[in-house]
Amino acid sequence: MNTPIPGPKSMALSERRAKAVPRGLSHGTPIYVAKAEDAWLEDVDGNRYLDFAGGIGCLNVGHRRDEVVNAVRDQLDKFLHTCVQVTPYEGYVRLAERMNEITPGKFPKKTFFVNSGAEAVENAVKIARAYTKRPGIIAFEDAFHGRTMMALALTSKTHPYKAGFAPFPSDVYRVPFAYCYRCSYNLKYPSCDLYCARHLEDTFKRVVANEEVAAVIAEPVMGEGGFIAPPLDYFKVLVDLCHQHGILFIADEVQSGFGRTGAMFASERYGIEPDILVTAKSLGGGLPLAAITGQAEIMDAPAPGGLGGTFAGNPLSCAAALAVLDLFERENLLSRANELGDRFQRRAREWQGRWPIIGDVRGLGGMQAIELVQSTETKVPAAEETRKITQYCYEHGLITITAGSYSNVIRILVPLVVTNDQLDEGLDVLESAIATVCDRKDAVVELV
Ligand SMILES: Cc1ncc(COP(=O)(O)O)c(C=O)c1O
Numbered sequence: 001m002n003t004p005i006p007g008p009k010s011m012a013l014s015e016r017r018a019k020a021v022p023r024g025l026s027h028g029t030p031i032y033v034a035k036a037e038d039a040w041l042e043d044v045d046g047n048r049y050l051d052f053a054g055g056i057g058c059l060n061v062g063h064r065r066d067e068v069v070n071a072v073r074d075q076l077d078k079f080l081h082t083c084v085q086v087t088p089y090e091g092y093v094r095l096a097e098r099m100n101e102i103t104p105g106k107f108p109k110k111t112f113f114v115n116s117g118a119e120a121v122e123n124a125v126k127i128a129r130a131y132t133k134r135p136g137i138i139a140f141e142d143a144f145h146g147r148t149m150m151a152l153a154l155t156s157k158t159h160p161y162k163a164g165f166a167p168f169p170s171d172v173y174r175v176p177f178a179y180c181y182r183c184s185y186n187l188k189y190p191s192c193d194l195y196c197a198r199h200l201e202d203t204f205k206r207v208v209a210n211e212e213v214a215a216v217i218a219e220p221v222m223g224e225g226g227f228i229a230p231p232l233d234y235f236k237v238l239v240d241l242c243h244q245h246g247i248l249f250i251a252d253e254v255q256s257g258f259g260r261t262g263a264m265f266a267s268e269r270y271g272i273e274p275d276i277l278v279t280a281k282s283l284g285g286g287l288p289l290a291a292i293t294g295q296a297e298i299m300d301a302p303a304p305g306g307l308g309g310t311f312a313g314n315p316l317s318c319a320a321a322l323a324v325l326d327l328f329e330r331e332n333l334l335s336r337a338n339e340l341g342d343r344f345q346r347r348a349r350e351w352q353g354r355w356p357i358i359g360d361v362r363g364l365g366g367m368q369a370i371e372l373v374q375s376t377e378t379k380v381p382a383a384e385e386t387r388k389i390t391q392y393c394y395e396h397g398l399i400t401i402t403a404g405s406y407s408n409v410i411r412i413l414v415p416l417v418v419t420n421d422q423l424d425e426g427l428d429v430l431e432s433a434i435a436t437v438c439d440r441k442d443a444v445v446e447l448v
Contacts, residue, residue, distance in 0.1 A: 005395045006030040007045025026160075028053070028401050029394045036063035039418035041399065049394065050426040052414045053401040057223070057255045060282035060337075061327045062417035068285040071323035075316050082315070084113075085308050091318035095291075098325050102264055103293045105273035110299035113291050113313030117254035117280035118146025120290035121217070123307060124276045125150055127294065128215035128248045131301035135170075136213035138203065138247075140177040141184070142405050144224030145217065145252055154217060156225065157405050173208045175200065177222065178230030181360040181371060182379065189231050197237040210245040215276070220266035223255030226404035227369035227411050229362055235270040248275040248298065254290070255367075258282035259328060259416055262338040262365025269364055285324040289317035333416045337366030340423060344368045344412055347427045355438045357382055369403065369411040381406035385437050392433035398426050 006014065006029075013032045032044045039062060041049045054060065061068065075091070084092050092113065100109040114120050125137055137154065139145070145154040147161065153168035155161055162168075176184035178196050185195055204210040220235060222228040239249045251274035256266035258279070263269045265277065275298055280290030292299075327333070341363060348370050352358040359373035372382040372389070386408045393400045403409040410430070414423065 003045045003047065005047060006032075007043065007047060009044040013044065024160075028390070029399060031394060031399075038062040038064075039415045039422055047397070049397050049399050050414075050418075050422055050429075051399045052412055052426055053399045054282075054413045054415050055286065056281070056401065057260060057413040058281045058284070059286060059415045060258050060260060060333065061285050061324050061331075062415040063286065065285060065323070065327060065417075067323045067327055068320050071319040072287070072316050075319035079315060081311070083310055084313050089315055089318075091315055091322065092313045095313075095318045095321050095325075098322070099279075099291050099293050102325065103277050104265055104267045105295070107273075108296040109293055110296045111291050111293040112299075112307055113289060113318070114309050115288050115290060115311055115314075116146070117252075117278070117290050118148040118151040119309065119312075120254070120278045120280055120292050121145045121151045121154065121252060122148055123292050124217070124250045124252075124278050124294075125154075125215070126307070127276060127292065127299060127301055128250060130306070131298045132214040132246065132248060134212050134214040136173060136208050137171060138173045138175060138200070138208070138213055138216045140218055140222075140225075141174055142177055142179060142222055142225030142228060143217075143219060143252075144222070145219075146254075171212075173203065173213075175203055175207075177218070177225070177228060178234045179222075179225075179228045180231070181228075181362070194231070194234055194237050197234055197241065200238065200241050204245065210247065213245070213247045215248040215250045216242050217250040217252055219252045219254075219256060220270055220272075221256040221261055221364050221367050223411075224403050226371060226406075226409040227363050227367055229261075229364040229367070230270075232270060235267070235272045239272045239274075250274060250276045250278060252278045254278060254280040255413075256364075258324070259333045259337050260365065260367045260413070262334055262341065264328065264334065266364060266367075283321050283324060284317045285320045285327075287314075287317040287320040289314070289321055331417075334365075336416050340366045340412075340414065340416065340418065341368050343420065343423060344427065347431070351431060351434055355434055357385060357434065357438050363412075366412070366414075366416060369409050371404065372408045372410070381408035383407040386410060388437050389430070389433040392436055393429055396429045396433070398429040400430065 010032045034044045096111040099111040139154040145151040153172045242249045276294035348361040360371040374380040403411045
């Protein structure tokens with residue numbers, strides 16, 4: 001570290017930002033980035049950080065991978081924008097073909113592109129409604145699907161996401177997820193026999209008629225909700241139930257996709273083939289891009305002109321995404337995600353033995369997290385301690401981000417290209433942050 005964190009240049013930028021940018025756009029750290037490479041960031045004051053946030057899971061292949069940068073450079077020399085609805089281009093079609101090949105399910109598929117995860121979710125809902133001619137969408141407690149109005153209606157967390165922004169679009173119904181650490185039914189897996197999945201039948205009797213439901217939307221591993229990975233047999237039961245009632249299953253893999261869970265898509269880990277799959281984040285390798293992939297017949301339900309967007313599937317983003325998919329073919333990123341996950345779990349379980357604040361250690365592949373509680377008996381969320389731990393981390397060279405409906409989860413979204421030494425170095429910082437907050441209460445006072 002060259003200077004105290006945040007350094008003078010970052011502090012000056014924070015002052016300008018406070019005047020120029022609305023407070024609703026909050027930020028996890030007061031650090032302004034100058035450059036980034038692989039799993040590293042450098043700030044405008046010359047401080048270097050390990051990046052365990054990866055731009056919230058957008059950089060599974062690493063910051064500024066040469067292959068991605070070169071593909072974007074090549075495209076820069078050709079054209080920047082034409083709008084695919086006016087004069088299409090091959091990169092878009094090629095990327096759609098590749099998405100159709102690599103996503104779960106042997107059936108014929110079609111894909112189209114938009115700019116963000118939220119926009120992709122909106123479109124998945126449009127398609128499901130157009131195909132089934134039904135209005136209802138069932139979403140889960142603790143789900144996050146984005147900040148546009150329909151996506152927000154599907155999102156669960158009230159503050160800060162939903163409060164003050166009502167009314168939301170109608171025909172959204174919410175049911176408990178398989179959040180085993182805080183089971184809504186006070187049951188234990190496996191003796192629960194996946195009661196929460198089977199309970200959907202009850203929802204059809206008491207909440208919304210099955211013939212009025214177009215789709216169930218779920219994140220196979222919940223992201224913002226706190227990296228909640230249901231038992232491996234959960235989704236088969238849920239998806240079968242959907243299909244028995246002619247309901248589509250939409251998998252929102254915006255955060256869990258592109259290698260994060262040790263498979264290209266978390267749906268594969270659960271042995272399911274979603275009718276519609278929504279992806280974004282790491283697809284673009286750092287550029288904005290999202291995809292909606294689904295069974296061809298379903299995807300063709302909206303009439304020509306019913307889908308689209310001016311910048312949707314921008315040529316630069318498509319070029320970057322093709323390079324990302326090449327990298328996944330060439331490099332062993334999927335097994336690397338599993339190795340990283342195992343390495344994290346080993347350390348985190350040691351911490352759990354030492355500090356009762358670590359209530360739960362969980363995840364799938366490289367999508368790992370710890371949930372912090374004030375007591376392992378009461379499970380009262382330790383949100384303030386979580387904030388102090390992440391503050392300690394960035395002040396000591398590690399960028400982490402929180403998650404969870406109670407803001408008490410620290411999640412790991414480090415680029416999968418991180419080396420073991422870098423990962424261990426980052427985990428050392430996280431460990432001393434936990435030790436500082438748990439063992440030295442006097443030090444806690446200093447962290448504001
Ligand atoms: C599962 C999931 N769906 C949708 C979104 C919304 O994506 P975006 O922020 O690109 O609109 C996110 C963002 O974090 C997400 O994690």
